[in-house]
Amino acid sequence: MSLTLIGSHTSPFVRKLRLLLHGDQTVTFKVVNYLEEEGNAYLKSVNPLNQLPMLLDGNQPVYNSRIIFNHISKIKGIAPLTIDEENILSAIDTMLDTGVNLFSLRKGGINIHDESNYFLVRQNERIPSIVKMLTPWAVKLDPKSDWNFLTMSLYSAVFWMGFRDVYDMSKHPEMMEFLEKFKNCPGIVETDIPKT
Ligand SMILES: N[C@@H](CCC(=O)N[C@@H](CS)C(=O)NCC(=O)O)C(=O)O
Incomplete structure (x- = not known):
């Protein structure tokens, strides 16, 4: 079995898979930055979806973080x-x-804060609506027993929103507390977004 995860250091969809695979020396991480010309050309040449992450299992491409998770789960025997x-x-x-x-x-x-734009208003409403849904679940989580793909996904997502400043997560103290509680989990430091 030869697995190569193709992704960037900044993508939250990539980061959650890197957290899942943390410590697995058999998986190669190939870094691609599609915001630069060379990375963009490479990504287009290997992935018609033109998105990161993608996985190569030998010659078999696997697109989309969720399908990659399902594929890795089967290999590693992670319960559905x-x-x-x-x-x-x-x-x-x-x-x-x-x-x-x-x-x-x-x-x-x-x-992106234009309140006369129907599309943007819907995008901006969706985030707090989802945070509201997730909060009762998130507040009960314990880093010792609940470090799994769901919490890896939430950590990567909430962290990235702050990193890119696309949404003010500080409006949701429960999400900030979640980040604080889980910040020492395995792989968090190693997958941190490099300071440039
Ligand atoms: N649904 C996809 C989303 C992946 C995605 O949006 N990746 C971003 C990077 S975080 C991307 O590749 N964007 C390419 C672009 O904006 O052209 C997944 O789960 O893999």
Whole structure:
């Protein structure tokens, strides 16, 4: 078995998989920065979805973080998620997709706080709605017993939102407390976004 995870240091979708694979010396991490010309050209040449992360299992490409998680789960014998857990993962991924959209729109010169823009208003409403859904679950989590793909996903998402300043998570103290409680979990330091 030869696994290569293709991703960037900054992507939260990549980071959660790096956290899952932390300590596994058999997996190669190939760094691609699609914000630079060379990385962009490489990514387009290997992935028609033109997104990170992707996994190569030998010659078999696997696209999308969730499908990569399912693939790795089968290899490592991680139990399938329950429907409630799948719903939590959908909520975290949707919050993150929304944040990534806002980041790209802002990078393209759009004022992401424009309240006359129907699309932006819907994006900006979605994030607190998801945080509200996640909060009763998140406040009960314990870093000693609950360090798993769901908490890895939440950590990567909440951290990234602050890093890119696409949404003010400090409005949600429970999410800040979650970050604080989980900041010493395995792999957090090693997968931290490098300071440039
Ligand atoms: N649903 C995808 C989302 C992945 C995604 O949005 N990745 C971003 C990086 S965080 C990306 O590759 N963006 C490429 C672009 O904006 O062109 C997944 O779960 O893998």
